Amino acid sequence: MTAAVTSENPPPLEIHDLTVAYYKKPVLYGIDVTVPAGKLVGIIGPNGAGKSTLIKAAMGLLPASSGWVKIFGEPFHKACGRVGYVPQRESVDWDFPVNVMDVVLMGRYGRLGLFRRPTAADRDVARACLDKVKMLPFASRQIGNLSGGQQQRVFLARALAQESDLYFMDEPFSGVDAATESAIVVLLQELKDRGKTLLVVHHDLATAREYFDTLLLLNMRLVAFGPTAEVFTHEILQKTYGGRLTILSEVAEVVGRQP
Amino acid sequence: MNRGSLRWLGLAVLAFGCLFCTDVWAARISEIKEYSILEQAARFFTLRDPSLRNALIGSVLMGVSCGLLGSFLIVRKQALMGDALSHAVLPGVALGFLWSLTKNPLAIFVGATAAGLLGAATVHAVRTTTKHKEDAALGFVLAAFFAAGVCLLTMINNLPGAQKSGLDKFMFGQAAALGDGDVILMAVVTGLVVVILALGYKEFKVTSFDSGFARAIGFPAQGIHYTLMLLLAFSIVVSLQAVGVVLVSAMLVTPAAAAYLLTDRLGRMLLLAAVFGVVAGAVGSFLSFVGHDMPTGPLMVLAGSAVFAAALFFGPRYGIFARWWKQQSRAARTRRENTLKSVYHVLEKRSFQGDSVSWQELAEQRRETEDEARHLGDELCRHQLATRPRDQADLFLTPSGWQRACEIVRNHRLWELYLTNAAHMAADHVHEDAEKIEHVLGEDTVRELERRLNYATHDPHGKIIPGLADVQSGLPSLTRGGRAVGFGSDT
Numbered sequence: 001m002t003a004a005v006t007s008e009n010p011p012p013l014e015i016h017d018l019t020v021a022y023y024k025k026p027v028l029y030g031i032d033v034t035v036p037a038g039k040l041v042g043i044i045g046p047n048g049a050g051k052s053t054l055i056k057a058a059m060g061l062l063p064a065s066s067g068w069v070k071i072f073g074e075p076f077h078k079a080c081g082r083v084g085y086v087p088q089r090e091s092v093d094w095d096f097p098v099n100v101m102d103v104v105l106m107g108r109y110g111r112l113g114l115f116r117r118p119t120a121a122d123r124d125v126a127r128a129c130l131d132k133v134k135m136l137p138f139a140s141r142q143i144g145n146l147s148g149g150q151q152q153r154v155f156l157a158r159a160l161a162q163e164s165d166l167y168f169m170d171e172p173f174s175g176v177d178a179a180t181e182s183a184i185v186v187l188l189q190e191l192k193d194r195g196k197t198l199l200v201v202h203h204d205l206a207t208a209r210e211y212f213d214t215l216l217l218l219n220m221r222l223v224a225f226g227p228t229a230e231v232f233t234h235e236i237l238q239k240t241y242g243g244r245l246t247i248l249s250e251v252a253e254v255v256g257r258q259p
Numbered sequence: 260m261n262r263g264s265l266r267w268l269g270l271a272v273l274a275f276g277c278l279f280c281t282d283v284w285a286a287r288i289s290e291i292k293e294y295s296i297l298e299q300a301a302r303f304f305t306l307r308d309p310s311l312r313n314a315l316i317g318s319v320l321m322g323v324s325c326g327l328l329g330s331f332l333i334v335r336k337q338a339l340m341g342d343a344l345s346h347a348v349l350p351g352v353a354l355g356f357l358w359s360l361t362k363n364p365l366a367i368f369v370g371a372t373a374a375g376l377l378g379a380a381t382v383h384a385v386r387t388t389t390k391h392k393e394d395a396a397l398g399f400v401l402a403a404f405f406a407a408g409v410c411l412l413t414m415i416n417n418l419p420g421a422q423k424s425g426l427d428k429f430m431f432g433q434a435a436a437l438g439d440g441d442v443i444l445m446a447v448v449t450g451l452v453v454v455i456l457a458l459g460y461k462e463f464k465v466t467s468f469d470s471g472f473a474r475a476i477g478f479p480a481q482g483i484h485y486t487l488m489l490l491l492a493f494s495i496v497v498s499l500q501a502v503g504v505v506l507v508s509a510m511l512v513t514p515a516a517a518a519y520l521l522t523d524r525l526g527r528m529l530l531l532a533a534v535f536g537v538v539a540g541a542v543g544s545f546l547s548f549v550g551h552d553m554p555t556g557p558l559m560v561l562a563g564s565a566v567f568a569a570a571l572f573f574g575p576r577y578g579i580f581a582r583w584w585k586q587q588s589r590a591a592r593t594r595r596e597n598t599l600k601s602v603y604h605v606l607e608k609r610s611f612q613g614d615s616v617s618w619q620e621l622a623e624q625r626r627e628t629e630d631e632a633r634h635l636g637d638e639l640c641r642h643q644l645a646t647r648p649r650d651q652a653d654l655f656l657t658p659s660g661w662q663r664a665c666e667i668v669r670n671h672r673l674w675e676l677y678l679t680n681a682a683h684m685a686a687d688h689v690h691e692d693a694e695k696i697e698h699v700l701g702e703d704t705v706r707e708l709e710r711r712l713n714y715a716t717h718d719p720h721g722k723i724i725p726g727l728a729d730v731q732s733g734l735p736s737l738t739r740g741g742r743a744v745g746f747g748s749d750t
Contacts, residue, residue, distance in 0.1 A: 096468050
């Protein structure tokens, strides 16, 4: 399943022996994974498995205790222009005084770099992205006056405006209506068909098999990574959800309590 | 917002108290001379007095920088940071003074900024190394630095021979004591704030809104945060002389808080906050000037609080008055629609024979007195939903009144039918819900309901649901030869 990785064509995401700890308490242990290009990857696992932590650490938003991450063969800070990000919807204050257009324009900021103002061309891109998620009529709405599903679409439009090659999305399906959910699925598929690589944190096991072509099953450790058909098996799911890694989490507790 | 407004109420009371009991601390711009208020005002607006000129320019500059930076504090939910920093600078003021033993603005500026940043760093350290959250860290760092500052200032006051006059004014501010050097420093700081915020507007905006995203696109969120804190420390330090340690945080937060109530766009909020800051500063120094003994700092804060109160009550969108008005007009519309519905019911009871309704019939239908019914009828007339010809005592619906009446009855009955059919509620449980829903159903939803209910003609109680034809044509007896409602589409 992995294509030959050459130095001219490095994989979108390569994680090597990544360990992440919150206040010394490890949440991810020695993750090793290489994600080939053009995959729509669902990151699946129980609560507290470290799904969000994995993508945040991959982008350097959380410090790694050990190991390294390469994006297209480079460290994140050099490759961040090729990475799009959809944070959890709850992570921002929706009463913030900006409208929908302002938020989507933020997707252009990375390309603009520091101290340069968005141009008319950037506005056109932002409009096109809003149109794609059917939110263009709401462009001048304050973001707090939107439903949960609409807010999620705005975040997606912002990520689209980044025009990236690798996307990290943190629970884009949480708290959205059925119409938004299917619109997002179509959009993800479309991005994948254009050769983009997507890693999507997903909560719902029932839809995971249908939405993603590749799954990354996580429970503090990488349980399995591969094509959905191969890894969505009773045994592996049992290993991810059922068989608790009791000793591992107990040790983590002890380490966390150390002064 | 509620806690915030309580805070400002408290501050306003505190400032008001200062008017009466702080003549030891409080500053005055006009020396005590016997001028009439008009003469004082003339002196103020001609800016003849150099000390007055400095006070006014200083407070305007302060209004701009505090308003701009305060806006970012508000949207980042760090309003208390202004409070902490302003208290933390006090020991720095004292140490800066001790260094030069004069009231050298630059020495005090450097000392105060250093102390402020040390305070901010301490807060950060407490927050990241202990289990305390930011509020607790702000609480005790603020108090500790402030206490140290008060002790140092008292020690300086006991020093023999030092040029210490005016140092005590750092507590509550004395705009009149601003020297040329102070005003130049204020101008430099305000210029710096304006230029940096204008250059990095997009950076400050995205890090304030979504710092995770800002870092993911490679923006130095930490650096931007510290830049903001540094500008804040500068701004607080130069504002100290005008409003004092205790109230400077109000100049940061109050104008910005008022602006936040009035707009949904960050750019406009910054602009409004700067304008409000200038207004508060200018009004404060004017009032202090015309009212001989009044202290400047508290008056500025009171002026700012008045702006906030005005925004809170009279803001066009989120103001208390606007919201009350909206609620009132919605209630009045609902009342009119309910009257229309009653008229419809009266007409329906006599199978739409005759177009007019008497007060008695309306009162009976509504189980009210005739006076009450007449009152409601007059309200309909005022809104052109009904007419009452001079020679008659009865009420006639106008075409628009008839249309609305049909719509309301239709909405009500459709909703009842929908609840019984789709939500499987008992027929006698659905009336209450429909009473509310009938007033808010949009035409699109109505079309959808009709479609889903297969264009049903009768509600769960067996009454006819008026259709589109009834809504569009006039009263049955006038235009349709007395044909019954609900069968308009039969022909």
